[in-house]
Amino acid sequence: MTRRKVLIANRGEIAVRVMRACRELGLGTVAVYSECDRTALHVRTADEAYLIGPGPAADSYLRIDRLIDVAVRSGASLVHPGYGFLAENEDFAQACLDAGLTFVGPSPDAITRMGHKTAARRVAIAAGVPVVPGTEEPFAEDLPDEALLAEAARIGYPLLVKAVAGGGGKGMRMVPTRADLLPAIRTARSEAGSAFGERAVYLERRLARARHIEIQLLGDHYGTVVPFVERECSIQRRHQKVVEESPSLALTDETRRAMAACAAAVARTVGYTNAGTIEFLLDEDGKFYFLEMNTRLQVEHPVTEVVTGIDLVHWQLRIAMGERLTIDPERALTPVAHAIECRIYAEDPDQGFMPSPGLVRALNVPGGPGVRDDRGVAPGFTIPLFYDSMIAKLIVWSDNRTDAIARLSRVLDEYRVIGVRTTLPFFRWLVAQPEFAAGQFDTTYLDSVLAARKGQAFVDATDGDADDAAVVAALAAWFRAHQASAGAPVTPTSGNWQRAARVEALR
């Protein structure tokens, strides 16, 4: 029998992550790439790689026809969507099935039912799981303003307007008071329309001081559903997770088991298969509410893998190939360590987290005990403008949370990304905050402390730092001026730098 191949319909760190699992399971790997990703790490990691179009995702990573064509041409029998791009697109899952390919994920029907937020809320209600108070159906476009205001008054302020499709904070607006409602609905609709092609929105009450807690689960094709120990994802910036950890300090074992049972009940109601995550809000009184389901592998899946020792991507592939889920449910619910993940982005935290794409000249990736680096970028790669600018996910673990934070602090100091600005200085600041150390935060914590800082730099340069920077710059300039006459580069250089040196040599 020839070796089975998996097409990975994604890029960056998640494509590399999936390829690692494929290798370990003896499966072949097929990468796809856009024009600006020719030398990306996922292309270099794969057994085979195929160009699927220009840089913009709509012309490459979102082209279902080209992805299916590559899968068929390369002889792949499985398609792993990663996260983002087409991972929660029922048309893509269906197109794979229609082409005789195995989609590594849930059925198109489960994606449809759980991917639309109001439909998912109905599933949760049917499964007997509490949901955040809100509207059951999306609003009709032509619903009069009076009806919208009446519905909002029934639920109670403060509220959230949320897009039925999508996620990641897009199409979502805070509504503190009655006066904010109609403008918020208008902007959420237009944002959702351009981001997801669907303008439908609904209302949800905004719970005060709530934490975002989520339950990973796996389901096989024989009716077995296994929920996992929770992930705590309350450290968010503009509704985007920034730090994730497992377990949560806020959960008793009793609540953990109740939440896990609710998650499994929701999954069983739709006959869910493969990996998925149910997100909950946990209020101050320890009560939890179903928020939504992500019908894919999550960015933050490694923290669960670390604390349970179970490889989720292995299981995604094994389930897709028809294997029975044989995980001990007790093991999945019992954390043996405390793990924390930071998402390292090419963003300048001191300029409002503005993307700072560019050439990564060198990397120092931390090592030593208790560290995992899931990376999609290698030195020499220019981070493109077209996609999410994540460089790596840094995961650390230790016996308990205090030790894990100490380790995180050590590891963040070791991590160096040369050539572009990153969120590393921000994380070095965050781990030193007393609220973070004490685990006293909710989903509004980070946005409110960031707003209060009014753009103040995360790490202030002392006079000593400024002197060091001057010494480094002068020495680098000296080496730059001398490398041309020496004939060989004496410092690692960018292309422009080398060109400048050559010009200098010709003068």
Next chain:
Amino acid sequence: MKFDVEVAGRERAVTVERLGETGRFRIVLNGQAHDVDASPIDLGLSILFLSDGRSLDAAATPGPGGDWLVQLPHLDVSVVVDGRRHVRGGQGVAGGPGQQRVIAPMPGRVLRVLVKPGDQVAHRQGLVVVEAMKMENELTAPKAGTVTEVAIAEGASVEAGRLLVVIE
């Protein structure tokens, strides 16, 4: 070799003199001499301060606008180097001493221009709002000073490295 290095809005005169062929240098900064051993490494430079043995791994990357990104172990610092015998080519190079040229770090569209020539600006005051990657990014003043030039208009599309504002 003498360099004028501007860090955090302050000029520093730095001289670099090689001591033989040993990789050792004498740096004179703020009138004070420091002997160092500086060796190129994968990250940039490994620097040992010979007086107290202090070890510093750091890198300096020239940016599109002529200013440099210096990366110390725990923080990134923007620096302007004006070496006198230093050749620079291309557009958007650093101006004269004390001048800071604010450039577009990425392609995008100028949504708002918040300053005009002659305006006094504070450190970190907003200058220009550029929309890129579907996000609004406010570019702020790298130092306090006077706006001497606004090189773009609202609505303009800009390339990475395009000069936006000059502050002196």
